[in-house]
Amino acid sequence: MADVTMRIWRGDASGGDFENYTISQNEGEVVLDVIHRIQATEAPDLACRWNCKAGKCGSCSAEINGKPRLMCMTRMDDLPEGPVTVTPMKTFPIIRDLVTDVSFNYAMAEKIPALMPPPMPEGGYRMFQQDVERGQEFRKCIECFMCQDVCHVIRDHEDNKQHYAGPRFFIRLAELEMHPLDTNDRREYIKEEMGLGYCNITKCCSEVCPEHIHITDNAIIPLKERLVDADYDPVAWLGRKIRRRTKRSATDAAVQPAP
Amino acid sequence: MTDSPYEHHDYDVLIIGAGGAGLRAAIEAKQRGLKVGIITKSLLGKAHTVMAEGGMAAAMGNVYEEDNWMVHFRDTMRGGKYLNNNRMAELHAKESPDRVWELEQWGALFDRTKDGKILQRDFGGHRYARLAHVGDRTGLELIRTLQQKVVSMNTDVFMECKVLRLVHDDQGRIAGCVAYWRANGEFVTFGAKTVIIATGGVGKSWKFTSNSWEGTGDGHAMALWAGAKLIDMECIQFHPTGMVWPLSVRGLLVTESVRGDGGVLRNSEGKRFMFDYVPEMFRAETADTEEEGDKWYDDHAAGRRPPELLPRDEVARAINTEVKAGRGTPHGGVYLDIASRRTPEFIRRRLPSMYHQFMELAGVDITREAMEIGPTCHYIMGGVQVIADTAATAVPGLFAAGEAAGGMHGANRLGGNSLSDLVVFGRRAGMGAAAYIEAGDVSTSFNMDEVESAVREALAPFERTSGENPYDIQRDLQEMMQNLVGIIRNGPELDEAMSKLDVFTERVKNIAVKGGRAYNPGWNLTTDLPAMLTVSRSTALAASLRKESRGGHTREDYPNPDPDFAKFNFALTSEGGNWDSPISAAESPLLAMPDELKALLEEAH
Numbered sequence: 001m002a003d004v005t006m007r008i009w010r011g012d013a014s015g016g017d018f019e020n021y022t023i024s025q026n027e028g029e030v031v032l033d034v035i036h037r038i039q040a041t042e043a044p045d046l047a048c049r050w051n052c053k054a055g056k057c058g059s060c061s062a063e064i065n066g067k068p069r070l071m072c073m074t075r076m077d078d079l080p081e082g083p084v085t086v087t088p089m090k091t092f093p094i095i096r097d098l099v100t101d102v103s104f105n106y107a108m109a110e111k112i113p114a115l116m117p118p119p120m121p122e123g124g125y126r127m128f129q130q131d132v133e134r135g136q137e138f139r140k141c142i143e144c145f146m147c148q149d150v151c152h153v154i155r156d157h158e159d160n161k162q163h164y165a166g167p168r169f170f171i172r173l174a175e176l177e178m179h180p181l182d183t184n185d186r187r188e189y190i191k192e193e194m195g196l197g198y199c200n201i202t203k204c205c206s207e208v209c210p211e212h213i214h215i216t217d218n219a220i221i222p223l224k225e226r227l228v229d230a231d232y233d234p235v236a237w238l239g240r241k242i243r244r245r246t247k248r249s250a251t252d253a254a255v256q257p258a259p
Numbered sequence: 260m261t262d263s264p265y266e267h268h269d270y271d272v273l274i275i276g277a278g279g280a281g282l283r284a285a286i287e288a289k290q291r292g293l294k295v296g297i298i299t300k301s302l303l304g305k306a307h308t309v310m311a312e313g314g315m316a317a318a319m320g321n322v323y324e325e326d327n328w329m330v331h332f333r334d335t336m337r338g339g340k341y342l343n344n345n346r347m348a349e350l351h352a353k354e355s356p357d358r359v360w361e362l363e364q365w366g367a368l369f370d371r372t373k374d375g376k377i378l379q380r381d382f383g384g385h386r387y388a389r390l391a392h393v394g395d396r397t398g399l400e401l402i403r404t405l406q407q408k409v410v411s412m413n414t415d416v417f418m419e420c421k422v423l424r425l426v427h428d429d430q431g432r433i434a435g436c437v438a439y440w441r442a443n444g445e446f447v448t449f450g451a452k453t454v455i456i457a458t459g460g461v462g463k464s465w466k467f468t469s470n471s472w473e474g475t476g477d478g479h480a481m482a483l484w485a486g487a488k489l490i491d492m493e494c495i496q497f498h499p500t501g502m503v504w505p506l507s508v509r510g511l512l513v514t515e516s517v518r519g520d521g522g523v524l525r526n527s528e529g530k531r532f533m534f535d536y537v538p539e540m541f542r543a544e545t546a547d548t549e550e551e552g553d554k555w556y557d558d559h560a561a562g563r564r565p566p567e568l569l570p571r572d573e574v575a576r577a578i579n580t581e582v583k584a585g586r587g588t589p590h591g592g593v594y595l596d597i598a599s600r601r602t603p604e605f606i607r608r609r610l611p612s613m614y615h616q617f618m619e620l621a622g623v624d625i626t627r628e629a630m631e632i633g634p635t636c637h638y639i640m641g642g643v644q645v646i647a648d649t650a651a652t653a654v655p656g657l658f659a660a661g662e663a664a665g666g667m668h669g670a671n672r673l674g675g676n677s678l679s680d681l682v683v684f685g686r687r688a689g690m691g692a693a694a695y696i697e698a699g700d701v702s703t704s705f706n707m708d709e710v711e712s713a714v715r716e717a718l719a720p721f722e723r724t725s726g727e728n729p730y731d732i733q734r735d736l737q738e739m740m741q742n743l744v745g746i747i748r749n750g751p752e753l754d755e756a757m758s759k760l761d762v763f764t765e766r767v768k769n770i771a772v773k774g775g776r777a778y779n780p781g782w783n784l785t786t787d788l789p790a791m792l793t794v795s796r797s798t799a800l801a802a803s804l805r806k807e808s809r810g811g812h813t814r815e816d817y818p819n820p821d822p823d824f825a826k827f828n829f830a831l832t833s834e835g836g837n838w839d840s841p842i843s844a845a846e847s848p849l850l851a852m853p854d855e856l857k858a859l860l861e862e863a864h
Contacts, residue, residue, distance in 0.1 A: 028505020040730035044781030045774025096778040114411040115366040126375035
């Protein structure tokens with residue numbers, strides 16, 4: 001097979017540039033194979049994050065020819081002829097070369113109000129397949145954070161990271177809200193603290209998801225509808241008035257301890 | 260207590276490894292009010308546990324009411340060819356149902372039966388359908404559930420932090436460890452009353468493996484250096500079904516669920532060859548004909564199980580033999596066929612990851628074509644010798660759980676018993692550590708000499724201007740271990756491997772690292788190699804001593820099991836405590852089995 005030129009961004013937080021590596025190819029290889037061969041020969045200090053090399057752990061996210069992809073699941077022979085450009089995810093701060101600091105996502109995960117199930121009956125909970133399937137779709141998420149990377153709310157506006165959870169955590173919140181056992185109410189919290197309103201459903205996240213999760217259609221839009229219902233449904237409004245029940249505040253929902 | 264010149268943290272319980280065992284241990288210790296830290300050399304949620312596919316074995320009896328812990332215990336011991344620690348197998352069989360139900364309380368969403376219970380699927384060596392699962396991504400569900408639970412408990416997690424070695428106090432008790440941050444290469448020390456090793460497996464010392472880069476045996480090696488014993492290091496599971504083509508994904512796992520859900524193995528002549536490889540031990544419970552085996556999938560009372568669902572060691576050896584006899588596929592495997600036996604809808608629903616994996620990486624549609632598969636290094640049964648109830652090792656304050664611990668699976672692990680092992684013994688390690696702390700006899704000092712020698716060793720490769728490339732050493736080691744300490748072994752090759760490993764040890768001492776300390780994969784690999792070599796030497800030594808074939812250890816010069824070898828494990832110790840110190844072996848008698856457990860093994864089922 002013909003040699004290929006890899007244009008790889010190298011540098012750190014202080015800056016960097018592209019370096020070209022011309023290298024042989026073998027049948028059936030993915031981008032990560034080629035990166036590994038560059039490491040083993042020309043550039044042993046070329047930084048890239050990876051674990052399973054099977055599309056299951058979501059570690060090796062990068063931008064290949066400008067698009068977020070898993071390096072381990074992108075076949076070289078699927079890419080157009082010519083040089084292949086590999087850059088780190090843009091939304092997160094650079095650590096080195098292709099490795100970014102994704103701690104934003106871990107900080108956001110800590111803010112998610114946990115599941116609150118009722119006590120477990122003898123012999124386990126009963127749930128039905130059609131009810132768990134909605135949540136199972138979201139639990140396929142491998143946390144590659146490419147949906148976060150591609151979301152323009154935080155990709156182009158660093159300040160929004162303060163008050164915007166991003167698609168990965170919208171599916172997590174949707175999963176909890178749709179969980180057959182959950183008794184927690186996160187609606188106010190999602191609106192006030194997780195910034196769901198900033199999403200204007202351009203579906204970029206759904207397009208890059210390697211697990212083909214319908215992030216926008218099955219999680220974000222139903223969540224938005226749920227919040228709107230809570231605020232504007234006249235029957236619910238009347239019910240609240242009559243029963244003098246106030247919705248739990250955002251903080252209340254957030255501090256509910258896990259069982 | 261310490262005057263570490265490096266960044267320093269103190270914990271009651273320090274857990275090395277953030278896979279299923281480490282996370283479950285953390286939850287247990289946290290629930291007991293202890294200060295808990297978790298160190299992982301990857302990001303949280305990326306541990307090798309995510310790659311587990313088929314399910315977790317637990318005798319809940321949701322599909323077959325006849326199932327119970329006693330049958331599960333028997334299956335585990337038979338699968339392990341009786342080399343197991345019987346107390347571990349007993350605890351595992353008794354406690355795994357509660358560990359599965361507990362995961363549901365923390366948010367896991369398992370597939371369901373029609374009446375809303377957790378669905379269970381068939382797997383090799385399990386008498387009844389017993390594996391709780393989520394399609395073919397059960398490991399992801401397990402790790403995400405535990406991760407989310409750990410995060411909700413505000414646990415300290417040190418990510419991309421690589422531990423170099425354990426540190427003792429002046430009485431020889433465990434006092435913590437020394438590590439470095441991958442991001443910037445700075446060293447960090449951890450003081451701890453207890454350390455739990457939950458570092459997973461060792462597969463990266465072999466060329467064709469299902470393991471991720473992390474499987475370098477860090478915990479096995481560090482425990483050995485620190486004074487603990489390793490047992491059963493010769494017992495390595497080669498999973499029968501790994502991908503063989505394209506070469507870049509060779510070794511990648513193809514879940515046993517393909518066979519549990521009806522897939523069969525065929526050679527190049529189209530023959531279901533497994534009927535020719537049924538060992539005496541399993542003959543009474545294995546189908547004689549294809550018709551009988553096929554009936555079994557729908558009703559286990561209508562026929563006996565097909566031989567494709569024999570324990571993994573039997574199937575892997577059979578595949579190896581077929582290929583060697585010239586009845587293999589073009590790329591040196593055999594065919595795994597589910598396309599001709601199940602509808603495309605069934606296959607896509609039950610095996611979505613496999614469908615995806617073959618479609619994207621090999622261009623093969625498994626709903627239409629057979630897969631080409633062959634054995635791949637998957638799991639080490641051997642590990643740190645522990646007390647079953649507490650997960651305590653021979654070193655005061657040091658505990659081990661999960662794949663890093665030995666004994667539970669004997670000479671061969673049944674599929675599905677690993678995920679349940681993680682949560683059963685992860686929890687017990689957390690309990691054991693808590694009890695040890697409560698007893699009060701904990702470390703009182705921190706040996707900085709051990710820290711400084713680890714730091715010096717880690718930095719030495721930067722000072723050499725010329726020397727070996729660590730990637731060359733890793734590649735050569737994997738090639739050598741695959742060829743000489745692989746699925747079928749013999750005495751002369753094992754001797755050759757041991758003398759070659761001495762040469763590798765010298766090569767590692769001559770590595771020159773290029774670049775700086777910040778996120779430098781060449782340097783990171785250099786710090787993994789001492790553990791990889793310790794594990795390789797342990798496996799080669801134990802394999803040369805066990806002059807019989809049993810489970811995941813096959814000797815062509817001693818092809819049969821030998822009852823004399825069924826009475827003990829080989830327990831290895833380090834003479835010197837350094838990574839290049841000699842390793843010695845002694846016979847460690849198996850735990851005596853109580854009569855009531857013996858009776859379970861003798862019962863006809």
